[in-house]
Amino acid sequence: MLIKRRExxxxxxxxxxxxxxxxFLKAFERRNLVPSGSKVLVVLQLSGGNDGLNxxxxxxxxxxxxxxxxxGIEKDKALxxxxxxxxxxxLTSFRDLxxxxxxxxxxxxxxxxxxxxxxxxMDIWQTASDSDHYVNNGWLGRYxxxxxxxxEKPTQALEIDDxxxxxxxxxxxxxxxxxxxKRLHDNSHVKYFGDLISAHTDSEQPVDYLYKMMAxxxxxADYIFEQSxxxxxxxxxxxxxxxxxxxxxxxxxxxxxxxxxxxxSLGSFDTHVNQQAQQQxxxxxxxxxxxxxxxxxxxxxxxxxxxxxxxxxxxxxxSQNASGGTDHGTANNMFLVSGGLKEKGLINPLPDLSNLxxxxxxxxxxxxxxxxxxLKNWLNADDxxxxxxxxxxxxxx
Amino acid sequence: xxxxxxxxxxxLLWRAGFGPxxxxxxxxxxxxxxxxxxxLEKASSKTPGYIDVAGNMLQGLAMxxxxxxxxxxxxxxADQKKQIRKQSQQDIKNLNLAWLNEMVNSDAQLREKTSxxxxxxxxxxxxxxxxxxxxxxxxxxxxxxNFSDLLxxxxxxxxxxxxLNNNQNKKDHPNENFAREVMELFTLGxxxxxxxxxxxxxxxxxxxxxxxxxxxxxxxxxxxxxSKSFLGKTGNFDGDDILSILLxxxxxxxxxxxxxxxxFVDDSLDEARANWLGERxxxxxxxxxxxxxxxxxxxxxxxxxxxxSRIKSPVDLIVxxxxxxxxxxxxxxxxxxxxxxxxxLLFYPPNxxxxxxxxxxxxxxxxxFRLRIPQIIYEADEFEMKPKDDDDQMMGMKEKEExxxxxxxxxxxxxxxxxxxxxxxxTYFKKFEGLRREDxxxxxxxxxxxxxxxxxxxxxxxxxxxxxxxxxxxxxTIQLMSTPEYQMC
Numbered sequence: 001m002l003i004k005r006r007e008x009x010x011x012x013x014x015x016x017x018x019x020x021x022x023x024f025l026k027a028f029e030r031r032n033l034v035p036s037g038s039k040v041l042v043v044l045q046l047s048g049g050n051d052g053l054n055x056x057x058x059x060x061x062x063x064x065x066x067x068x069x070x071x072g073i074e075k076d077k078a079l080x081x082x083x084x085x086x087x088x089x090x091l092t093s094f095r096d097l098x099x100x101x102x103x104x105x106x107x108x109x110x111x112x113x114x115x116x117x118x119x120x121x122m123d124i125w126q127t128a129s130d131s132d133h134y135v136n137n138g139w140l141g142r143y144x145x146x147x148x149x150x151x152e153k154p155t156q157a158l159e160i161d162d163x164x165x166x167x168x169x170x171x172x173x174x175x176x177x178x179x180x181x182k183r184l185h186d187n188s189h190v191k192y193f194g195d196l197i198s199a200h201t202d203s204e205q206p207v208d209y210l211y212k213m214m215a216x217x218x219x220x221a222d223y224i225f226e227q228s229x230x231x232x233x234x235x236x237x238x239x240x241x242x243x244x245x246x247x248x249x250x251x252x253x254x255x256x257x258x259x260x261x262x263x264x265s266l267g268s269f270d271t272h273v274n275q276q277a278q279q280q281x282x283x284x285x286x287x288x289x290x291x292x293x294x295x296x297x298x299x300x301x302x303x304x305x306x307x308x309x310x311x312x313x314x315x316x317x318x319s320q321n322a323s324g325g326t327d328h329g330t331a332n333n334m335f336l337v338s339g340g341l342k343e344k345g346l347i348n349p350l351p352d353l354s355n356l357x358x359x360x361x362x363x364x365x366x367x368x369x370x371x372x373x374x375l376k377n378w379l380n381a382d383d384x385x386x387x388x389x390x391x392x393x394x395x396x397x
Numbered sequence: 398x399x400x401x402x403x404x405x406x407x408x409l410l411w412r413a414g415f416g417p418x419x420x421x422x423x424x425x426x427x428x429x430x431x432x433x434x435x436x437l438e439k440a441s442s443k444t445p446g447y448i449d450v451a452g453n454m455l456q457g458l459a460m461x462x463x464x465x466x467x468x469x470x471x472x473x474x475a476d477q478k479k480q481i482r483k484q485s486q487q488d489i490k491n492l493n494l495a496w497l498n499e500m501v502n503s504d505a506q507l508r509e510k511t512s513x514x515x516x517x518x519x520x521x522x523x524x525x526x527x528x529x530x531x532x533x534x535x536x537x538x539x540x541x542x543n544f545s546d547l548l549x550x551x552x553x554x555x556x557x558x559x560x561l562n563n564n565q566n567k568k569d570h571p572n573e574n575f576a577r578e579v580m581e582l583f584t585l586g587x588x589x590x591x592x593x594x595x596x597x598x599x600x601x602x603x604x605x606x607x608x609x610x611x612x613x614x615x616x617x618x619x620x621x622x623x624s625k626s627f628l629g630k631t632g633n634f635d636g637d638d639i640l641s642i643l644l645x646x647x648x649x650x651x652x653x654x655x656x657x658x659x660x661f662v663d664d665s666l667d668e669a670r671a672n673w674l675g676e677r678x679x680x681x682x683x684x685x686x687x688x689x690x691x692x693x694x695x696x697x698x699x700x701x702x703x704x705x706s707r708i709k710s711p712v713d714l715i716v717x718x719x720x721x722x723x724x725x726x727x728x729x730x731x732x733x734x735x736x737x738x739x740x741x742l743l744f745y746p747p748n749x750x751x752x753x754x755x756x757x758x759x760x761x762x763x764x765x766f767r768l769r770i771p772q773i774i775y776e777a778d779e780f781e782m783k784p785k786d787d788d789d790q791m792m793g794m795k796e797k798e799e800x801x802x803x804x805x806x807x808x809x810x811x812x813x814x815x816x817x818x819x820x821x822x823x824t825y826f827k828k829f830e831g832l833r834r835e836d837x838x839x840x841x842x843x844x845x846x847x848x849x850x851x852x853x854x855x856x857x858x859x860x861x862x863x864x865x866x867x868x869x870x871x872x873x874t875i876q877l878m879s880t881p882e883y884q885m886c
Contacts, residue, residue, distance in 0.1 A: 047786060047788060048786070048788045049788070117522070117789055118787070118788035118789045119522070119745075119747065119748070119787065119788075119789050120748055123747065123748055132577065134748055134749070134750040136753040136757055154761075161783075161785075162738070162762065162781070162782045162783045162784070163738055163762055163763075163782070163783070163784055163785050164760045164761070164762050164763075165785070166747075169757070169760060174759075174760040174761065175760075176760075176761045176762075177760070177761065177762045179781075179783075183781070187765060187769075188765060191859075191860070192857075192860045192876070192879065193768070195856055195857065195859070195860065196856075196880060196881070198856075199852065199853065199856040199857075200850070200881075201850070203848070203849055203850045205705065205706065205848060205849055205850070205885075206705075206706050206707070206708070206885065207705070207848050207850065207881050207882055207884075207885050209756060209759070210708075210759065210764060210881035210884055210885075211881055213759055213760070213761060213764050214764060214765075214768075214881060216761070217761035217764065217765060220761070265785075267786060267788070268786055268788055270788045323475060
């Protein structure tokens, strides 16, 4: 049997000629694809442990200001949301989203027995495991496993990066990482790879797994590239890395690709030293990119279908340190951005700074419940199977 | 195709080491597996030297202050501390490259390959170069010795004690991290102990710490002297007692033997063989060398289904290429980038459970990058790959790291990375001397690939340079190394 050879050729030729196909054939070609108007999740990972208390600021809390005599952001500098709460001054577009009813903020999100190593805590967030379990697959990878039985193209989840995160690695299925659809296409469209695939016959040996992965990658690279040129966004995005990444995501969302999940990162938020300047710079990049992305989605009437969710592997300690920064902490806040939120604004109470665990916030919401909510209510997936646990659902979607 | 003697010998050399060296080509076809195994054992019988890369500045400081992890508490200025951390981080890179060179050049292949197994089994992340060096030394010295010595050595190493928080494990505030992992990962495996065993073992390990120089210390006043109940036994146990009780459990021998089987033979465990190995490992009082000999001298190790069935780890791949094609790499650090992109950076395991291996190595990015590596080396191709940041390693200094640029191509603004290497082809050509032109391709395939499927020369001929015998050998080699088949061993 020629492994995937026939499927591969079919997908390849259809994809490259799809612009010339009559409409009814196009519909046939895409019979497995999601109908437009269906929901998309964009996960934005703030790597390095973003300082949540200087992101969403308790502007009337004395403990906050006394714990952070230098780093605390003064009330009149913060962007006011309510009498109690302000945003970091760089996050102007998030203030507008708040006013618009398109921003949800979750406070005190974390998990029991928190780990303060970046790598380990990121593992826990990406695998959705308990902190004393080691799991080799990610929550979005398991989403692919559950959703994508018999999928020809593992393009349901894409990461905009050179290297794939554990979050998108399933047991059987793995998402695809790409920095740029054209580069992925050019790198895989090497004649030699095509020669190899056409020469390979199924050997019923472990090497077949690699051929399958290779054939899928090549076909996905074609498909993603064609889709990215279908309706490329013509909007202006900032010339930052995150800006470019959101531009790529928007162009794919406007196409008819079957992708349900996009994953993208920004960092490093590991602000032990000189936090003010570093967070300011990263937030400016975040703010401008999200602003352009939301405007673009609105213009194209897709803002109600897209949920942007941010997270970081941990928050930081309540008190500042001696180097103008903060050290690794525990619970943190998350942003939810969408035109389709059912609960918006400040979804749960601010963290209680008078009730700390050795200088750290106590978590109130287990992040796995947020994943469960998004999987079930937004992506329409079997969250129990994917997370292996019953979730206490929230109501934001 | 038939399993001939050459394939079996190459199978042994790939599993017990990092593949054949360009020089030992001739013996491969004729010598017996037993003679290769004897040679491997003999070459690995010497005690290895201590790999010491710590920079002079740090050596000096070690005499005085010593500890990098507890710098916060010392009197040094912020600048000094920063410099020391940076130096330590640089030295860990050098340690990585120095060990990698050992894997490539050392005759003690069996020792280095087994050490790489233990490096993943006793996985520890630590930013202190001295702790890392000491732990690697314990592992390399005991890799083929007695598992009991290895377990005690690792458990009392500063690297592990710090990584698993045993310095914070005190009488009135037990920290269970070390006690849990020593059972779950290092000895019994999950499901063979209770939560209460974890609690009681943690009490026994109270007071185990490490000092600034990386020596083990027992802090009597922090030790819980009360009676503990552990795995059905009761007594005033200390940490040594717990490790001894763990070694008394046959399950420990079974767990280790099973894991060794999966590393050296096949990802999917054969229960009967693992039990047989475990039983003998236990009877031999945990003689690692005997366990490994049991595997490599068995008939089943050479069965067709085990040959070419394993996906090479990134380190296997890099080291294997360098052994087959001797080369001088100008920008050694490029190898670290390759390790990071492919998901196995030595001294930075993903967590205490080590690298999961097998199909976990492979996704679309890592596979396509693997297939490009030979070309990247041969043609000095530029490539653009940015690995994930590791914030534990950067310690808030990401910006500075990036500006240093590392191994970017200096010629081009914002250009990609390169591996600048010079391959010594002459040694490699000798392998194929005297062969007829029409037999060359299949000889090269047989030397490079362990899989059953073999390529038809015509399929790849359009990608090869036929202008001379030398360029044919070169391009055929590079093309065959750029196949999925070459990822297997």
